[in-house]
Amino acid sequence: CREGGQSSCWSTDLVVHIEFHTREKPYKCLECGKSFSQTSSLFLHQQVHMEEGS
Numbered sequence: 001c002r003e004g005g006q007s008s009c010w011s012t013d014l015v016v017h018i019e020f021h022t023r024e025k026p027y028k029c030l031e032c033g034k035s036f037s038q039t040s041s042l043f044l045h046q047q048v049h050m051e052e053g054s
Contacts, residue, residue, distance in 0.1 A: 025037045
C-alpha cells in the first residue's frame with residue numbers, strides 16, 4: 001500500500017486495508033441502513049437485529 005506502507009500476500013487483506021484509507025463502507029444493513037467497511041462487521045451488526053426480533 002502506498003498510503004500506509006503495509007504489505008500483504010493476501011489480496012483480501014489489501015482490499016480491507018485500502019478501504020480503511022478511503023473510508024469506504026460498501027456493505028449496508030438492509031434492516032436499518034447502517035453501512036460497514038467489512039462484511040464481518042456487517043454480520044456482527046446483523047446479530048443485533050436477530051436478537052431484537054427474538
